[in-house]
Amino acid sequence: MSTIEVSNLSKSYGDVQALDDVSFTIPDGEFVVLLGQSGAGKSTLLRCLNGITRPTSGSISIDGTDVLGPRNDVAMIFQQHYLLEQMSAYSNALTGALGRTSFLGSLLGLYRDADKEEALRALDTVGLLNEANQRAGKMSGGQQQRVGIARALVQEPNLLLADEPVASLDPASAESVMRYIREAAAERNLSTIASLHQVNIAREFGERFLGMKDGRVVFDGYREDFTVDVIDEIYGDIETEAIREEREVEA
Structure with a gap:
């Protein structure tokens, strides 16, 4: 278990600003779902948290110790499992x-x-x-x-990261895998950040949500505040099936 502090984190690749002044805190044992369009900065953020990518500016700390490179106490679950x-x-x-x-x-x-x-x-x-x-x-x-x-x-690990862990799975398998990730994190009281693109699965398993757009965090909140309007803000003009389903639920 660990407290994660991200402060004014930015990452640029030439003229491309992948992360733009990102800040948030995750306390011990919290399960966070990271959402956003492709190119929003989700994977770059996870790579910075994992120590694989060095930010251009800003800092990341785990229990007060700066992340300056890969660490054994940060584990990653990948979209492609690499077994x-x-x-x-x-x-x-x-x-x-x-x-x-x-x-x-x-x-x-x-x-x-x-x-x-x-x-x-x-x-x-x-x-x-x-x-x-x-x-x-x-x-x-x-x-x-x-x-x-x-x-x-x-x-x-003290911090568990998951980068689109169910993107290549059918809906039933995706829900099963997310349930196991959620239960494992709860059993071990792991601070966890899971990047997802399926809004309906995110709503089912997330406690807290970070919504990213153009490299910035545009939403940071909990289930009761994660409304259709917030989803629209994160995804813009992309009218996904999940968003339509959420509209029907709230109607």
């Missing part, structure tokens, strides 16, 4: 402990007993303990993404 398909679900989950394992130990598969136990616990958290020995390449897309969640949990 080793020839390895089992258990072996893939266990790779989350690489940051705590020597190079030689990782080559020989010599992980600590505590890490092995954590891999099994993480697979249990995402409902895959009985499939621990199944080869990842034979799993469905939803199951593979759940292995990706388990791998991130084995990293024992």
Whole structure:
């Protein structure tokens, strides 16, 4: 668990302003959904939080310590799960402990007993303990993404990031994966930021919402304030099916 402080964060790529003076605070254990059109700055923000991308200006701190590069206590769940398909679900989950394992130990598969136990616990958290020995390449897309969640949990993070984790899944699998992410975060009291484009799924699983547009945060609030007008502000003229559904609900 961690408190995240983002202060006056900006990132430019030449003449392109990807992030423009972004500031927010996320307390311990809060589950935040990040929304916005393609190009709004969501992925750049997540990469800065993960330490992969250095901001042009501003700062990010986790429990008072500045993020200056990749950190073992920040874990990422990707849209493409990047599993080793020839390895089992258990072996893939266990790779989350690489940051705590020597190079030689990782080559020989010599992980600590505590890490092995954590891999099994993480697979249990995402409902895959009985499939621990199944080869990842034979799993469905939803199951593979759940292995990706388990791998991130084995990293024992304080901050969990998810970059469009359900974008390539069918609606039923998407809801299942988001439910497991939400439950895992609650069980471990993890501060979590999940980037989503499906507004209906965001409304179902989000506690707090950050809406981005043109590199800026245009909305920061909770479910009761996340109205159709706010969605319109975030997405502009894009009349998605989700927005139409929200209009019907509020009508």
